[in-house]
Amino acid sequence: MSLRKVLGAYRLECRAGAIAILLLGGSIVSQAQLHDLPAGLMQAKVQTACTECHDSHIIMQQRLGPKIWTKEVDKMIRWGALVSPGDRDPFIDYLSINFPPEKATDPVTRVEPR
């Protein structure tokens, strides 16, 4: 592609920017928001605290022991996850019980056709 064409595309992007970004940003929909984490006493709290920033795919693909889950939960609290001090250990227990190393991984999800 010539530089002239590239810059032309940039200018077009600039003009169409607002609409284009609305469409791009608004057209990604994830099942993850509907996918509940496994049942348990802490399910709702974990779902709320974690999916504030990211979806549940990234949680549900992990297979970790309690020691590493502890490090992950503490890191997320440092990074802004709203977990009350009394909920920290129950969070770790919930994640360790539901996503342990010995549990088989789930089938992968593919991006669906439009």
Added chain:
Amino acid sequence: MISRRHFIGLSIAAAGAGAISPLLHGVPFVEGVVVPGEEGMIVRSARFLDLETPPEFLNSWITQVPHFFVRNHMHEPSALYGGEWRLTVGGEVQETLTLKLTDLERFGLHAVTNTLECAGNGRGFQRPRVPGVQWERGAVGTARFVGLRLHDLLERAGTRKTGKHVMFRGLDEIPGKVPAFVRSIPIEKAMDTDTLIATQMNGAPLTRHHGFPARALVPGWVGAASCKWLTEIKVLDKEFEGNFMKPGYRMPNSPISPGSEINPDDTHPITSMDVKSIIAGPSDGASLKSRVIKIHGAAWAGETDIARVEVSTDSGTTWNLAALDTERARYAWRLWNYVWHAPRAGNYTIMSRATDGAGRTQPQSAAWNPSGYLYNAIDQVRIHVLT
């Protein structure tokens, strides 16, 4: 990926603009993940968006943009306006620059065909398991990137002798108190004439998922070096200090026992990719009707050439030389294939191992590290021949 409230807000705005997404018709929340232009990709995370290329798409020397893996540490910028975009170059320089997209016309364009791989590609195979995106084979792809040389930009700004590292900052939107995704590369690599500020990918402007309007392209190095949505370049007198430089993206200075912890002071930053091959076909678990089987895949070694790829069809007892395709470039992978006549019906374990020009060969098992970086064990798939 956006929240329900945000989605509805954008939907109304988009409808008002007269351009209605198909998703706005009918039920606003569908089963599954819809990312326009990325159909068929494996969803590792929908928010932040992390998409893996399935093995069946890893069969061409140039990976099509819709099939190129997407790795985001944060949210993608919610608004990108080419006309308002600015790139600043500052720090240990004689003159601070502020550039518009149109200013890039003053610099010549340079093309680099590069294999880009996430440092965590293959993390899902690491044992004991480690946290992070559980990539398998497909956080890798090859594209032809075009842009200006970072060298030329730094020359224009006049890098001072005190400049030792070059930092990249993008427009990623940071949730909560997450540290910003900011990293730096040594000045020597920054001044390499193949290191780019890329604006094009496979003959078209970068797409949003790949860093529009400009990204760093640090050839041969792990993908994390090639910051997307670039907005600031800063020359520093030392390595940037931040989470994604330390403890992030580092390897142990010497091998450690699987499952053990490591002091970050006993680690070094990851730079170049290691020697590696993957099997793109047949796929793991495939049942094949024919005994004539074309085994194929890709092999790469960062800044080094691939010397050979070998294939085993008997679980690693014997090895056969695969044919390397002729398409090649300094930083790009080589496609390879081996046509095998299975002696009889049954179950087989197929393996591939690459050796690079420096004599490095893929190991039987990858060097374990707590973040699962640079996984490069001999690849293997299990297949069943039916007749």
